[in-house]
Amino acid sequence: MLEELKEEVCRRNKDLLKYGLVAWTSGNVSGRDSETGLVVIKPSGVPYEEMEPEDMVVVDGEGRVVEGKLRPSVDLPHHLFLYRHLPEMGGMAHTHSPYATSFAALGRPIPVYLTAIADVFGGSIPCARFATNRDDDIGRAILEAKGRGPAVILRSHGIWTFGATPAEAVRAAVMVEEVAKTCHLALLLGQPEELPPEEVERWWERYHTRYGQET
DSSP states (O other): OOHHHHHHHHHHHHHHHHTTOOOTTOOEEEEEOTTTOOEEEOBTTOOGGGOOGGGOEEEOTTOOEEEOSSOBOTTHHHHHHHHHHOTTOOEEEEEOOHHHHHHHHHTOOBOOOSHHHHHHHSSOBOEEOOOOSSTTHHHHHHHHHOOSSSEEEETTTEEEEEESSHHHHHHHHHHHHHHHHHHHHHHHHOOOOOOOHHHHHHHHHHHHHHSSOOO
């Protein structure tokens, strides 16, 4: 069942470790099949190095396991809540990458100090309020804060990123950590200035209309 999606989700989970976005077994990536609405997510507490596509867990929209012998990630309810409210998304990633999470610890957004932030995120990377792990509070906090960009910092917790595919979600997570590191270092040296709104729009428009190759 959903063999290609399971392979993709497994590969992108391993990318979290590859790019230094997670430690030990923390973090997770999921993917949603647009035809069936089924979601594939990593199993809970399994080391990334040991995971194989057949270890991925397939669930329905209510979180019932459709296929898989292992328990799904404990963050599954938040993924499902967000998929229900962001139907255009086909992939999500959750990390505790250190530089980006330093902003989460402070409850601060990452201002649009860099053209790279304008490119990918279309403005500051927002920071959501603190959320408990009860019911749908995490998902609601993320939705409240989410702008047009593919990332939200969750106060005192970590990072959530989104995309049309699991690969896009992981790419956004990589970019969040990259710009967070640069901003963190810049703030040690002084006080950067934010880009003017009109420049943010120019960089966002160019990136989303002319960057890359046509498919």
